[in-house]
Amino acid sequence: MSVALENTTRADLRVELGERSYDIVIAGGLIDQPDAYNGAIRDKRVLIVTNETVAPLYAAGVNKALSATHDVDTLTLPDGEQYKTLATLDTIYDRLLENGYGRDATIVALGGGVIGDIAGFAAASYQRGIDFVQLPTTLLAQVDSSVGGKTGVNHRLGKNMIGAFHQPTRVLADVGVLDSLPAREFAAGMAEVIKYGLIRDRPFLDWLDANLAAINNREPEVLIEVIRRSCANKAEVVAADEREAGQRALLNLGHTYGHALEAELGYGEWLHGEAVAAGMCMAADTARRLGWLDERQCEHIERIISAAHLPVAPPRELECARIRSLMARDKKVAAGTLRLVLMRDIGEAVVTRDYGDALDATLKRYFAK
Ligand SMILES: NC(=O)c1ccc[n+]([C@@H]2O[C@H](COP(=O)([O-])OP(=O)(O)OC[C@H]3O[C@@H](n4cnc5c(N)ncnc54)[C@H](O)[C@@H]3O)[C@@H](O)[C@H]2O)c1
Ligand SMILES: O=C(O)C(=O)C[C@@H](O)[C@H](O)[C@H](O)COP(=O)(O)O
Numbered sequence: 001m002s003v004a005l006e007n008t009t010r011a012d013l014r015v016e017l018g019e020r021s022y023d024i025v026i027a028g029g030l031i032d033q034p035d036a037y038n039g040a041i042r043d044k045r046v047l048i049v050t051n052e053t054v055a056p057l058y059a060a061g062v063n064k065a066l067s068a069t070h071d072v073d074t075l076t077l078p079d080g081e082q083y084k085t086l087a088t089l090d091t092i093y094d095r096l097l098e099n100g101y102g103r104d105a106t107i108v109a110l111g112g113g114v115i116g117d118i119a120g121f122a123a124a125s126y127q128r129g130i131d132f133v134q135l136p137t138t139l140l141a142q143v144d145s146s147v148g149g150k151t152g153v154n155h156r157l158g159k160n161m162i163g164a165f166h167q168p169t170r171v172l173a174d175v176g177v178l179d180s181l182p183a184r185e186f187a188a189g190m191a192e193v194i195k196y197g198l199i200r201d202r203p204f205l206d207w208l209d210a211n212l213a214a215i216n217n218r219e220p221e222v223l224i225e226v227i228r229r230s231c232a233n234k235a236e237v238v239a240a241d242e243r244e245a246g247q248r249a250l251l252n253l254g255h256t257y258g259h260a261l262e263a264e265l266g267y268g269e270w271l272h273g274e275a276v277a278a279g280m281c282m283a284a285d286t287a288r289r290l291g292w293l294d295e296r297q298c299e300h301i302e303r304i305i306s307a308a309h310l311p312v313a314p315p316r317e318l319e320c321a322r323i324r325s326l327m328a329r330d331k332k333v334a335a336g337t338l339r340l341v342l343m344r345d346i347g348e349a350v351v352t353r354d355y356g357d358a359l360d361a362t363l364k365r366y367f368a369k
């Protein structure tokens, strides 16, 4: 059950995508309120897709909120990044088909980014596409993965290698559910928050820096502001470039390095946000070698990341050549060349293929073997 927060602000944002536009609502106690779903679910049948950790905490409240007006069933998946696979996706198709769900059904994704990505991809592909609603329950999912319509699953050889762009019909970011989130998962979400500051919103980064203690204490008003400003950044980028033909790639800062780390560590040893945090430090190092950032700026970035309880380097010795070959499979490879997202300054990122030997020098520094 999500607890409504007394006297806390509610923030409403909109992702402007023509006929696929949708609202992001940010408040406490949202997912248990029947009204919150008005206009987001077209027809009767709803399948809530969640996992074994989140279900006992929040599925009953969501089920109750929807049951007065809809015919609701719940599918509970195993928990973990290692289950973000085609095999798990198949279990969603099984449930939909065995129970005769049609194209008018809606999937409600209740969970973190793993559930959002996999349930979203089920919605994108089932009978060539059905509606879905995002109920993100981690900080990372509330600030990033529930918005923008990137859905998909991992492959042994690369992160999110199989997927589709498919926008939800609504995002309900209920800050009340963050109370039960473990500290390590909360910190992982902060990596994507800091990312917005580093790529395009220097004032936000300075605000984060000044408010980190209140953020780490999860003060509700401060959290709503963290989520609101993060989603506002993401919504703006997605509205301008839904399918990543250009500026959306900036949202990938640190991810080329980070996704390689996640794959090399077997999708489980490190959380996505942890890999992105270390990846952003590596991207800063590459930018420093190009003369774009100086030593002091790199230290500043590392200090904020550390203060958010995130790693600034790989967890142990990893093989440089293996990381480099995983990076070569990144989705930003164009005409056979890997493009990187690098900071020209703090708060200003670019996509570039002009990094010369700087990438290899960075990889040698972080991956000694
Ligand atoms: N689609 C996108 O744009 C996008 C953006 C960023 C990340 N991602 C993806 O998101 C995934 C990471 O998401 P994540 O960090 O949310 O991880 P996650 O989905 O694995 O959730 C983290 C853990 O927290 C648990 N949990 C979730 N909500 C909880 C709650 N309220 N209380 C207690 N426990 C809770 C989960 O069961 C899980 O064990 C990665 O697969 C990443 O690739 C996608
Ligand atoms: O929404 C985006 O665009 C992002 O890049 C957000 C990232 O935080 C996220 O991890 C995304 O899933 C990465 O996308 P990918 O295309 O590199 O798999």
Ligand SMILES: [Zn+2]
Residues within 6 Å of the ligand: 144, 192, 255, 272, 276
């Ligand atoms: Zn990410």
